[in-house]
Amino acid sequence: MKKISIFGSTGSIGSSLLKIIKNDKKNFKIELLTANKNYKKLIKQAKLFNVKNIIITNNSSFIITKKLLKNTKIKVFKDFDSLNKIFDIDKKIDYSMCAISGFQGLKPTLDIIKFTKTIGIANKESIICGWNLISRDLKKYKTHFIPIDSEHFSIWSLLDNKKKNNLEKIYITASGGPFRKLSLKNFKNISIKDALKHPNWSMGKKITIDSATMMNKVFEIIEAKKIFNLNYNQLEILIHPKSYLHAMIKFNNGLSKLLIHDTNMIIPIFNSVYFNCGKKLKSKNIDIEALNNLNLAKVDNVRFPVIKILDNMGKKDSLFETIIVSANDKLVNLFLKNKIKFIDISNLLLKVSNIPEFKKFKSIKPKNIDEIADLAEYVSLKIESMSV
Numbered sequence: 363m364k365k366i367s368i369f370g371s372t373g374s375i376g377s378s379l380l381k382i383i384k385n386d387k388k389n390f391k392i393e394l395l396t397a398n399k400n401y402k403k404l405i406k407q408a409k410l411f412n413v414k415n416i417i418i419t420n421n422s423s424f425i426i427t428k429k430l431l432k433n434t435k436i437k438v439f440k441d442f443d444s445l446n447k448i449f450d451i452d453k454k455i456d457y458s459m460c461a462i463s464g465f466q467g468l469k470p471t472l473d474i475i476k477f478t479k480t481i482g483i484a485n486k487e488s489i490i491c492g493w494n495l496i497s498r499d500l501k502k503y504k505t506h507f508i509p510i511d512s513e514h515f516s517i518w519s520l521l522d523n524k525k526k527n528n529l530e531k532i533y534i535t536a537s538g539g540p541f542r543k544l545s546l547k548n549f550k551n552i553s554i555k556d557a558l559k560h561p562n563w564s565m566g567k568k569i570t571i572d573s574a575t576m577m578n579k580v581f582e583i584i585e586a587k588k589i590f591n592l593n594y595n596q597l598e599i600l601i602h603p604k605s606y607l608h609a610m611i612k613f614n615n616g617l618s619k620l621l622i623h624d625t626n627m628i629i630p631i632f633n634s635v636y637f638n639c640g641k642k643l644k645s646k647n648i649d650i651e652a653l654n655n656l657n658l659a660k661v662d663n664v665r666f667p668v669i670k671i672l673d674n675m676g677k678k679d680s681l682f683e684t685i686i687v688s689a690n691d692k693l694v695n696l697f698l699k700n701k702i703k704f705i706d707i708s709n710l711l712l713k714v715s716n717i718p719e720f721k722k723f724k725s726i727k728p729k730n731i732d733e734i735a736d737l738a739e740y741v742s743l744k745i746e747s748m749s750v
Contacts, residue, residue, distance in 0.1 A: 375461035484510035516609035
């Protein structure tokens, strides 16, 4: 029986993992579920899977949850400092899924590493801003890491633990979002409703806007560079409208590999939790029509100007990545509140990436979470003043 924990169990990734486990309950024991505000869904999950420990970080939701579960055996905790009360470092659990979105996901990711044999991370911000801290602890506690994002899981699967010294180039794909064919003169009129219409994936508002600007692919390139210890010139984005091909690797021996799967996050999640188990997943037949029409194309930097940010990135892990992530978060938030235009997201991001005050952070490596959080807050306030 696998002992596991799920951080962000009420979100899409966490909920998808629980769907998988529901069909195989006898082989899993869930030690911990966590959420921020959604106490109703968290309580329902805890009761359904007989979970003894839950963490709910929003204070109001925590108080309500404590009252509702007063006469049960479920222990309710308020923060991630409680992990020491739940787990034993000498008796590691088998698997932990970290699927808390945003900067809030970094601390629990770092906190759980020492308690788990394998960790699956589905949080861009944690990897982009704190990879040097994560990789340090992965080595220290000998914890196995699996990336959950479909592109990075695909790369990880294609490499199959092989040495990376024969790797020549990695290509990750992007659908092009809802504006792949939109006339450039109409970009100034893009509405919030238009930007939230992703052609292939059903996602939250933030990631859907990132897909429309192509910023999500900028983040994925930065993630891949860190996870697989590559140079930026070894990574490239290709437009692939059907989102069927997720990654392609060219090796220096003349061979190339590609990985395809349906636009369904169940597939990487399933394969991460059943890694090396030989478990079967019922899936669709190979889409021959999609394979015959991959329709791959280079990214148009005029249509998607945020791609130019990759030219400004430093070679080593630094706090500059936190600046880019925080600036994008704030700008997307302002757009969703109708305070700036869609094209302002890209224009202001490029402006931020070239500000001398921020460029100096390319040479500063993150030392701890507080340093990352403080800088993120400062950048957010700076963006607010820029966009007024």
